Amino acid sequence: MNPRLHAHADLAADQLAQLATACLIEEARLTPKPGLVDSRGNGAHLDLSLVLMERSAHSLTPAFYQLAQQSWLRPADPALRETVGRLGREGEAQMMAATGGVNTHRGALWALGLLVSAAAMLGGGAERGAIARAAAQLAQLPDRAAPRGFSKGLRAVHRYRVPGAREEAQQGFPHVMALALPQLHRSRQQGAEEPAARLDALMAIMTSLSDTCVLNRAGLAGLDTMQRGARAVLAAGGTAQPAGRLALAELDAAMLAHNASPGGAADLLAATLFLDRVGGQPN
Numbered sequence: 179m180n181p182r183l184h185a186h187a188d189l190a191a192d193q194l195a196q197l198a199t200a201c202l203i204e205e206a207r208l209t210p211k212p213g214l215v216d217s218r219g220n221g222a223h224l225d226l227s228l229v230l231m232e233r234s235a236h237s238l239t240p241a242f243y244q245l246a247q248q249s250w251l252r253p254a255d256p257a258l259r260e261t262v263g264r265l266g267r268e269g270e271a272q273m274m275a276a277t278g279g280v281n282t283h284r285g286a287l288w289a290l291g292l293l294v295s296a297a298a299m300l301g302g303g304a305e306r307g308a309i310a311r312a313a314a315q316l317a318q319l320p321d322r323a324a325p326r327g328f329s330k331g332l333r334a335v336h337r338y339r340v341p342g343a344r345e346e347a348q349q350g351f352p353h354v355m356a357l358a359l360p361q362l363h364r365s366r367q368q369g370a371e372e373p374a375a376r377l378d379a380l381m382a383i384m385t386s387l388s389d390t391c392v393l394n395r396a397g398l399a400g401l402d403t404m405q406r407g408a409r410a411v412l413a414a415g416g417t418a419q420p421a422g423r424l425a426l427a428e429l430d431a432a433m434l435a436h437n438a439s440p441g442g443a444a445d446l447l448a449a450t451l452f453l454d455r456v457g458g459q460p461n
């Protein structure tokens with residue numbers, strides 16, 4: 179690469195990494211989220227806190243930067259997939275070191291890592307649909323260096339025969355593209371303040387996601403509670419409306435009663451905030 183292009187790629191990689199980190203922090207701070215860590219407290223989690231989530235988000239900035247830099251203007255091929263897999267695993271190790279071994283953002287690193295790579299593959303200026311499709315192409319490629327073995331997500335995917343984090347990415351992030359982004363833009367257009375529009379986008383994801391975090395902690399009953407509760411919030415006019423706010427409080431109480439936390443949905447909200455800002459005009 180010539181030196182000027184190199185400098186441009188470095189700057190763009192830095193911007194993508196800072197944006198991805200900011201989206202993680204904005205997701206974590208958004209309040210009130212049902213069952214999740216937010217500015218009020220730890221939700222259904224004993225080992226997580228807002229301070230830890232923010233430390234974790236910052237620990238991932240170098241990984242996002244490396245992912246963007248190494249993916250700059252490259253095609254989705256097995257060589258890039260293996261590089262992205264290696265950088266993802268290194269990023270996860272950094273995150274675990276920063277949190278003392280607590281899994282804060284594994285799913286978020288997966289989703290945002292692929293999207294950061296995809297945005298860089300397309301040279302930084304692509305529209306969000308193209309970025310999601312490029313991320314899906316990467317996710318569909320085999321990573322020969324990936325260790326095989328047990329994960330809590332895979333256990334839920336097999337036990338309940340549902341799609342998990344892998345499938346969400348391989349399908350081009352349908353919960354982000356078809357549900358959360360349209361809801362975010364609709365709520366803004368209807369006059370909702372930004373936090374309410376973001377909470378509505380989270381609700382849109384929760385109406386249909388098979389969140390393996392919820393399944394592992396609370397089974398199909400917990401997942402049903404999450405999906406029905408999120409639908410009730412949106413049917414009541416969303417979180418900008420008093421009735422929607424009441425339905426959200428009921429959903430929070432129900433999630434806590436199930437000891438359930440929609441960590442996968444929270445990751446996809448961060449991905450939504452990223453694509454909202456990186457991928458062009460509202461659709």
Ligand SMILES: CC(C)(COP(=O)(O)OP(=O)(O)OC[C@H]1O[C@@H](n2cnc3c(N)ncnc32)[C@H](O[C@H]2O[C@H](COP(=O)(O)OP(=O)(O)OP(=O)(O)O)[C@@H](O)[C@H]2O)[C@@H]1O)[C@@H](O)C(=O)NCCC(=O)NCCS
Pocket residue numbers: 223225262263264265266267281282283284285286287288289291292321324329330331332341342343344346387388389390391394395439441442443445446
């Ligand atoms: C593909 C990987 C994400 C691995 O996925 P897998 O399903 O095999 O394994 P998990 O370790 O369970 O991670 C999946 C995480 O994805 C989030 N998630 C869940 N459901 C969905 C869904 N339907 N769609 C999208 N995303 C989803 C979720 O992440 C959040 O929850 C985490 C907390 O989870 P956990 O520790 O299980 O839960 P707790 O209840 O807190 O635990 P206890 O208190 O009970 O102990 C938190 O991290 C959130 O982020 C799932 O956990 C991916 O890791 C992978 O293969 N990476 C390889 C490297 C690579 O190729 N990277 C490329 C891009 S960088």
Ligand SMILES: Nc1ncnc2[nH]cnc12
Pocket residue numbers: 205206213214215216221223226231282283286439440441442444445
């Ligand atoms: N706010 C949050 N609370 C709990 N788990 C999460 N995973 C990602 N964001 C989260």
